[in-house]
Amino acid sequence: GAGVSQSPRYKVAKRGQDVALRCDPISGHVSLFWYQQALGQGPEFLTYFQNEAQLDKSGLPSDRFFAERPEGSVSTLKIQRTQQEDSAVYLCASRRGSSYNSPLHFGNGTRLTVT
Amino acid sequence: AQSVTQLDSHVSVSEGTPVLLRCNYSSSYSPSLFWYVQHPNKGLQLLLKYTSAATLVKGINGFEAEFKKSETSFHLTKPSAHMSDAAEYFCVVSPVDRGSTLGRLYFGRGTQLTVWP
Numbered sequence: 450g451a452g453v454s455q456s457p458r459y460k461v462a463k464r465g466q467d468v469a470l471r472c473d474p475i476s477g478h479v480s481l482f483w484y485q486q487a488l489g490q491g492p493e494f495l496t497y498f499q500n501e502a503q504l505d506k507s508g509l510p511s512d513r514f515f516a517e518r519p520e521g522s523v524s525t526l527k528i529q530r531t532q533q534e535d536s537a538v539y540l541c542a543s544r545r546g547s548s549y550n551s552p553l554h555f556g557n558g559t560r561l562t563v564t
Numbered sequence: 565a566q567s568v569t570q571l572d573s574h575v576s577v578s579e580g581t582p583v584l585l586r587c588n589y590s591s592s593y594s595p596s597l598f599w600y601v602q603h604p605n606k607g608l609q610l611l612l613k614y615t616s617a618a619t620l621v622k623g624i625n626g627f628e629a630e631f632k633k634s635e636t637s638f639h640l641t642k643p644s645a646h647m648s649d650a651a652e653y654f655c656v657v658s659p660v661d662r663g664s665t666l667g668r669l670y671f672g673r674g675t676q677l678t679v680w681p
Contacts, residue, residue, distance in 0.1 A: 453607070482668070491568075491654050491671030492608070505668065540608070553669065555600075555608040 451475065453556035455541050461562045462531045470526045470559045474543030481524050482553065483516055484540040492540055498524060499547055531563045566591045566659050570672035578680045583642040585675045587655030590636065597638045598656040599629055614638065625649070650679045
């Protein structure tokens with residue numbers, strides 16, 4: 450059984466470039482989350498999808514961050530005009546249902562370095 | 565408002581000795597509480613969760629945690645550390661009140677556990 454898959458595993462971008470990070474959740478999982486984990490910190494919530502609907506994007510740090518999940522499965526997190534403070538590990542997690550009791554399954558993350 | 569405080573950023577123990585990783589939380593409602601472990605270059609793995617059933621929760625790999633509402637604590641323990649336990653541990657709270665995104669997790673800053681041979 451495949452888990453949550455994220456690509457690329459590592460991404461180096463020059464400041465000002467746009468990047469796109471991909472998340473393939475576990476098949477059939479309704480809920481999908483994106484988290485940002487800065488060096489030495491715990492992950493912080495970015496956004497949440499239930500199927501294709503983005504129900505909560507309150508954690509996105511600026512309007513340079515955009516996430517989508519058009520068909521309710523694969524999700525893409527896009528960062529425009531990257532800045533050095535965007536350097537972090539971006540984690541995707543999925544869950545079968547929408548109940549808070551259901552465990553989240555995390556991917557291994559994409560490590561973004563902005564130079 | 566929800567928050568999690570992990571009282572130690574680093575804990576070092578010798579193999580075979582007990583492990584205690586401390587966590588205090590703040591939540592407007594009785595939350596769900598979790599411990600996750602993160603090994604280097606690996607994804608976060610759920611160790612255990614508390615969801616208002618038994619206050620003593622048993623997890624994987626011999627870990628357990630006790631929910632103490634009066635102390636707003638959820639400390640993680642293991643009787644005997646193993647070398648493979650060396651990792652980063654996160655205490656996590658998930659609010660269950662209306663108006664919150666169900667399942668949104670609030671992470672502590674993490675405790676790095678080092679196990680000496």
